[in-house]
Amino acid sequence: MVDPQVDLGVKIGSLMLKNPVMPASGCFAHEYAQAMDLGRLGALVTKSVTPKRRIGNPVPRVAETDAGMLNSIGIPSSGLLYYVDKILPHYVGVPAPLVASVSADTAEEFAAACEALSVPGVSAIEANISCPNIEADGRAFAMSPKDTHRAISEIKRHARVPIWAKLTPNVADIAEIARAAEDAGADALVVANTLLGMAIDPETRKPKLGNVMGGLSGPAIRPVIVRMVFQCARAVRIPVIGCGGILSAGHAVEHLLAGATAVQVGTASFLDPAAMLGIIDGLAAYCERHGVARIAELTGSVRIDPGLTDRWLRLAQQSG
Amino acid sequence: MKVATLACRVVEHQWVSARYKYLRLSCPAPLARHTAAGQFFQLACPVSEAQAPFLRRPMSVYGIGPEEDRIEFLYHVKGIGTRALERLRAGDALTVTGPLGTGFAFSPDWKRVLLVARGVGLATMAPLVPLAARAGVAITAVLSARAPGELMTQEFLRGAPASVHAVFDSDGSSAVERVEPLLRNLLDAERPDRVYTCGSNRLLALLQKLGAHGEVALEQQMACAMGVCLSCVRLFNEEGEKVFRRVCCEGPVFPLGAVAGEVQFG
Ligand SMILES: Cc1cc2nc3c(=O)[nH]c(=O)nc-3n(C[C@H](O)[C@H](O)[C@H](O)COP(=O)(O)OP(=O)(O)OC[C@H]3O[C@@H](n4cnc5c(N)ncnc54)[C@H](O)[C@@H]3O)c2cc1C
Ligand SMILES: Cc1cc2nc3c(=O)[nH]c(=O)nc-3n(C[C@H](O)[C@H](O)[C@H](O)COP(=O)(O)O)c2cc1C
Numbered sequence: 001m002v003d004p005q006v007d008l009g010v011k012i013g014s015l016m017l018k019n020p021v022m023p024a025s026g027c028f029a030h031e032y033a034q035a036m037d038l039g040r041l042g043a044l045v046t047k048s049v050t051p052k053r054r055i056g057n058p059v060p061r062v063a064e065t066d067a068g069m070l071n072s073i074g075i076p077s078s079g080l081l082y083y084v085d086k087i088l089p090h091y092v093g094v095p096a097p098l099v100a101s102v103s104a105d106t107a108e109e110f111a112a113a114c115e116a117l118s119v120p121g122v123s124a125i126e127a128n129i130s131c132p133n134i135e136a137d138g139r140a141f142a143m144s145p146k147d148t149h150r151a152i153s154e155i156k157r158h159a160r161v162p163i164w165a166k167l168t169p170n171v172a173d174i175a176e177i178a179r180a181a182e183d184a185g186a187d188a189l190v191v192a193n194t195l196l197g198m199a200i201d202p203e204t205r206k207p208k209l210g211n212v213m214g215g216l217s218g219p220a221i222r223p224v225i226v227r228m229v230f231q232c233a234r235a236v237r238i239p240v241i242g243c244g245g246i247l248s249a250g251h252a253v254e255h256l257l258a259g260a261t262a263v264q265v266g267t268a269s270f271l272d273p274a275a276m277l278g279i280i281d282g283l284a285a286y287c288e289r290h291g292v293a294r295i296a297e298l299t300g301s302v303r304i305d306p307g308l309t310d311r312w313l314r315l316a317q318q319s320g
Numbered sequence: 321m322k323v324a325t326l327a328c329r330v331v332e333h334q335w336v337s338a339r340y341k342y343l344r345l346s347c348p349a350p351l352a353r354h355t356a357a358g359q360f361f362q363l364a365c366p367v368s369e370a371q372a373p374f375l376r377r378p379m380s381v382y383g384i385g386p387e388e389d390r391i392e393f394l395y396h397v398k399g400i401g402t403r404a405l406e407r408l409r410a411g412d413a414l415t416v417t418g419p420l421g422t423g424f425a426f427s428p429d430w431k432r433v434l435l436v437a438r439g440v441g442l443a444t445m446a447p448l449v450p451l452a453a454r455a456g457v458a459i460t461a462v463l464s465a466r467a468p469g470e471l472m473t474q475e476f477l478r479g480a481p482a483s484v485h486a487v488f489d490s491d492g493s494s495a496v497e498r499v500e501p502l503l504r505n506l507l508d509a510e511r512p513d514r515v516y517t518c519g520s521n522r523l524l525a526l527l528q529k530l531g532a533h534g535e536v537a538l539e540q541q542m543a544c545a546m547g548v549c550l551s552c553v554r555l556f557n558e559e560g561e562k563v564f565r566r567v568c569c570e571g572p573v574f575p576l577g578a579v580a581g582e583v584q585f586g
Pocket of ligand 1: 063064360373375376377378379380381394395396397398399400401402404440443444536539540541542570
């Protein structure tokens with residue numbers, strides 16, 4: 001159980017979370033109530049919904065890889081009305097703020113969807129701008145600072161709840177995208193979505209996913225994402241939520257030290273549906289062991305020796 | 321909680337044929353009481369120097385009880401995960417999550433059931449056998465396998481009385497053209513209250529064509545196994561509409577007639 005001595009609470013803009021652990025979009029739904037008390041989570045993040053109905057991609061939609069998995073689910077969706085009528089009621093009474101994840105084809109559709117989802121029961125909206133932008137030949141919004149800025153500005157003009165921008169790691173300069181989202185008014189960043197990947201079965205010569213390419217998640221991507229959390233946290237003042245490859249409390253701490261204020265857990269729940277509760281308990285134990293009174297102190301507190309490179313060079317010159 | 325992740329212990333683990341292995345676990349919870357025929361578990365196949373399976377492997381429960389902490393599996397040693405699983409010895413630990421999914425419907429009031437299994441598909445239907453036998457419901461089984469050495473009739477019936485029809489690839493008797501008259505005769509002559517099938521899309525299509533009334537247990541690549549990730553969908557006809565259903569939670573057992581043909585991959 002969580003030690004009451006340690007303050008696990010964190011703040012994401014105006015939103016107070018009782019602990020920094022929440023699910024990653026697409027890796028959580030009300031069915032997990034069969035395996036854990038959802039009320040113990042810092043927040044609940046639901047699967048991305050789209051304004052239009054979508055059937056999703058062909059199967060197989062998942063494939064195992066080394067230390068991770070590929071997915072090409074394709075965001076099947078029954079639309080926003082269905083979400084509000086049929087999905088949201090499952091979470092009534094769960095004592096954790098609900099964050100609705102949204103995907104859309106254009107900046108305007110994004111804004112309209114976020115407006116429609118600014119309803120009681122939704123505490124914040126996560127704009128999954130890692131999805132394809134129809135007006136840019138299907139390139140993800142978050143692959144361009146300009147498209148990121150336009151989508152988030154448009155959303156901020158219409159939404160009545162805080163907006164988290166979920167970035168894609170499939171970019172050369174993530175800090176530039178992070179700044180564009182912050183400039184456009186994003187209340188927080190989620191870093192990040194899956195890395196684009198592909199796997200082929202050498203025996204059958206077929207791709208392992210029906211959709212050929214898909215998103216890589218799990219521990220395989222953690223070092224890449226931790227680096228991006230570090231870069232984003234240094235580039236912006238808004239909170240960064242770390243998401244990628246977290247299986248344990250130690251992995252979550254890694255994200256926090258790199259600069260995250262909170263973390264999202266995705267693939268780990270597929271290995272154990274109650275994995276997030278173990279991570280929450282593990283974070284409390286970590287804080288106790290390290291004499292950390294408030295977990296918020298950990299954010300960005302990676303111990304980097306600023307003089308190391310200089311001393312290294314000096315030493316090299318002396319001995320040379 | 322309805323679904324638990326439990327550290328279990330291997331009690332028995334042995335080959336039943338060249339490719340199939342039997343596994344008996346002791347669990348730290350009375351799982352047998354909460355597990356129904358047709359349900360499955362996710363098995364955390366052990367990571368070793370040789371193999372590092374990442375996702376859990378879905379396996380139907382093959383036997384339930386009689387002790388309340390015992391569950392059994394019967395599985396095909398196939399790829400990375402099952403080859404890692406195969407190496408466990410009695411006394412070793414194995415973590416499982418479950419019970420998962422919606423199992424078979426069964427009524428003790430029925431007179432006769434027809435079980436149609438291909439290969440290791442019989443593992444999924446095996447828990448129906450003691451249910452029927454205990455209720456005095458007669459069992460007819462059509463078992464299809466590559467060759468006589470892989471049939472596993474004993475493993476399927478475990479002593480229960482049944483009228484068994486075995487068909488094989490090795491002598492051509494498992495060909496659809498030859499199984500069709502057999503099934504047609506059984507359906508006409510015995511009028512089973514329910515037909516159950518697992519393990520073959522061709523047998524499923526045949527039973528649909530013959531208008532059989534019953535259930536099928538399906539497979540699909542899955543990750544979460546609890547209805548969350550939306551990976552394991554198959555297509556169904558429901559009230560004139562085509563709908564996707566999740567094999568892991570809305571199934572793996574579905575009404576026979578509702579399954580729409582699978583889109584072939586590749
Ligand atoms: C609900 C359900 C019940 C099952 N019950 C049994 C059973 O009782 N006995 C048995 O022998 N097999 C059963 N299977 C099939 C079994 O899950 C696969 O054969 C097994 O996962 C293969 O793993 P592997 O590591 O040996 O193969 P690999 O080829 O290395 O597996 C790679 C990946 O593909 C997945 N995969 C491979 N084949 C299948 C398949 N047929 N269905 C779903 N996922 C697959 C694996 O889970 C893994 O993620 C069942 C499948 C499902 C969905
Ligand atoms: C099966 C699956 C479905 C996902 N669906 C979504 C989604 O709908 N929206 C989204 O923003 N991210 C989605 N993601 C990405 C995750 O939210 C997360 O960013 C990613 O998996 C990295 O975290 P992890 O390594 O902890 O899984 C999905 C990931 C997986 C594995």
